[in-house]
Amino acid sequence: MATHKEILVFTEQNEGIIHPVTYELLGKGRELADKLSGSLSGILLGNHIENAAVELVYYGADRVYVFDNEIFDDFDLLNYKHNIVKLLKDIKPEIFLLGATHWGRSLGARIAAALNTGLTADCTGLDIDQSGNLVQIRPAFSGNVLAYIKTRTRPQTATVRYKVMRSPERDASRKGEIIKKEAELVPSLISIVRKEKLSDVNIAEAEIIVSGGAGLKKAEDFSLLSDLAGLFGATVGSSRLPVDNGWIGREYQVGFSGNTVKPKVYVACGISGSPQHLAGMRESDVIIAINTDPTAPIFRIADYGIVGDLYEVIPRLIQRVKECRA
Amino acid sequence: MKIIVLVKQVPVMSQVKFDVGRGKVDRSSADVEMNPFDLNALEAAVQIKEMVGGSILVISMGPNRAELVLRDALARGADSALLLRDRRFAGADTLATSYTLACAIKQVQDFHLIIAGEKTVDGDTGQVGPELAEHLNIPHVAHVFKLDVSDERLVAVCDMGGLSYTMEADFPVLVTVTKDVNIPRLPAFRDKVKARQMKVEIKGAKELATAADAARFGVRGSPTRVHRVIIPSEENRKGRIFANSVDEAISEILEEIFKPFYQ
Numbered sequence: 011m012a013t014h015k016e017i018l019v020f021t022e023q024n025e026g027i028i029h030p031v032t033y034e035l036l037g038k039g040r041e042l043a044d045k046l047s048g049s050l051s052g053i054l055l056g057n058h059i060e061n062a063a064v065e066l067v068y069y070g071a072d073r074v075y076v077f078d079n080e081i082f083d084d085f086d087l088l089n090y091k092h093n094i095v096k097l098l099k100d101i102k103p104e105i106f107l108l109g110a111t112h113w114g115r116s117l118g119a120r121i122a123a124a125l126n127t128g129l130t131a132d133c134t135g136l137d138i139d140q141s142g143n144l145v146q147i148r149p150a151f152s153g154n155v156l157a158y159i160k161t162r163t164r165p166q167t168a169t170v171r172y173k174v175m176r177s178p179e180r181d182a183s184r185k186g187e188i189i190k191k192e193a194e195l196v197p198s199l200i201s202i203v204r205k206e207k208l209s210d211v212n213i214a215e216a217e218i219i220v221s222g223g224a225g226l227k228k229a230e231d232f233s234l235l236s237d238l239a240g241l242f243g244a245t246v247g248s249s250r251l252p253v254d255n256g257w258i259g260r261e262y263q264v265g266f267s268g269n270t271v272k273p274k275v276y277v278a279c280g281i282s283g284s285p286q287h288l289a290g291m292r293e294s295d296v297i298i299a300i301n302t303d304p305t306a307p308i309f310r311i312a313d314y315g316i317v318g319d320l321y322e323v324i325p326r327l328i329q330r331v332k333e334c335r336a
Numbered sequence: 337m338k339i340i341v342l343v344k345q346v347p348v349m350s351q352v353k354f355d356v357g358r359g360k361v362d363r364s365s366a367d368v369e370m371n372p373f374d375l376n377a378l379e380a381a382v383q384i385k386e387m388v389g390g391s392i393l394v395i396s397m398g399p400n401r402a403e404l405v406l407r408d409a410l411a412r413g414a415d416s417a418l419l420l421r422d423r424r425f426a427g428a429d430t431l432a433t434s435y436t437l438a439c440a441i442k443q444v445q446d447f448h449l450i451i452a453g454e455k456t457v458d459g460d461t462g463q464v465g466p467e468l469a470e471h472l473n474i475p476h477v478a479h480v481f482k483l484d485v486s487d488e489r490l491v492a493v494c495d496m497g498g499l500s501y502t503m504e505a506d507f508p509v510l511v512t513v514t515k516d517v518n519i520p521r522l523p524a525f526r527d528k529v530k531a532r533q534m535k536v537e538i539k540g541a542k543e544l545a546t547a548a549d550a551a552r553f554g555v556r557g558s559p560t561r562v563h564r565v566i567i568p569s570e571e572n573r574k575g576r577i578f579a580n581s582v583d584e585a586i587s588e589i590l591e592e593i594f595k596p597f598y599q
Binding site for chain 1: 506580
């Protein structure tokens, strides 16, 4: 007799706002559940969060386990872990997915160790093989390779990169089960003293990024890039060197040690294209590169490349855009 | 204050070759070094030791060659070093690695703090630190970019993706640190010389656990397995490179790419 296969998706929320990666996980989860002839569930923990549970149903969940308790008002690591582990031991899902956010990866690792189960980090692909196992695809070696990973324990657990999977359409006519669960409290051991916005810049959300690297001669020259960016409502970005020089903040850094971005257009200005930088932006829809060195590795992954000096090319580009608009 | 720092020897990523045609990762020509994030972890430990006093034990799980990173750590301020070396530890995923480290750390009495780098440049999971904390049943804070330690407690500011969280915890606790937490200093030459004379303790599977638990080491204790590795080629990129004609390039780019954004 085959056991019913449940795919469980962790809902990340902060102050009642559900992180959009959750909807992407539900989209992918539905696809996996259908391939396994199984069902899709969400798990939601929070304070005064019950009303948000139905949103998960509208995005495809067949059922949602809700833990509504003051302790989940913010990211209480050990209480989140304890209650999620307890539920997982109870319902024994086939697959458990979390967003590969800072919280998701940290919490996911805790949960996987508690369950002695395998965890694959930062997946950019998920599929079911012929034996019904989850195939987890993820970058490794600073983004130079793609590894295909399988897990022999259950639940097969994975954290999934944001902005890779497709979010389904919201369907308010969908019906699902909301199951209220009683939270079991454990000592928090860590207290949250303060919480602050790091910066207003959220480069991961930008549609167009105009990025500068070693080709820039001084900090002030980022203004050239922001002039171009301003024409399209784009965001400025940076490779590691200008950030290390103190020319621009870390929140603008793109690369293995910085942000991973997937914009519609990425313009790399005076960036050579080291593997560390590529790891952060190689999934961009369109890559435009400007560099004086025709052998720069960035040209190998560019859709459009201009061998030239950014100090000549960018002003020209700005001028032409203004002409087009006039 | 007894501090444990976890370090890993990794290939120098810029020297690793990726053979697209054969789908192979060639590490053989690459040098090895300490995982860059672990340098930050060690520096954080040294700064704490300078402030409140104590000792630093640095631990690595790896082959014989990993002794090099432990000596490097000793030169940079660690007081003692432990290498977990056994062919039975090989092939470990993060669960088996964290379990092995936990077995070793359980043999260390009264530690206060474990510091690890946020992730490694080859594995890039960021999982070993949190999994280890779970095995040891201690709290952890990940992605710490600011660390303050007193005799009583730890205050860590961590990056939660757009939000900074200031956390307070009592000991024992584990933290993983980002590159922003400090700038690692270089070891003095005399410290490198001194480090060469110091003893690196070595423990294998036998020293760590009973036979039953040994099933959780290495490839036996690893529920995840890499089935295939592909090296993505960039064949699906357009590759329109303009070497001599900036204006032509700009015309095409504006037409093909930017038109929807400014019309």
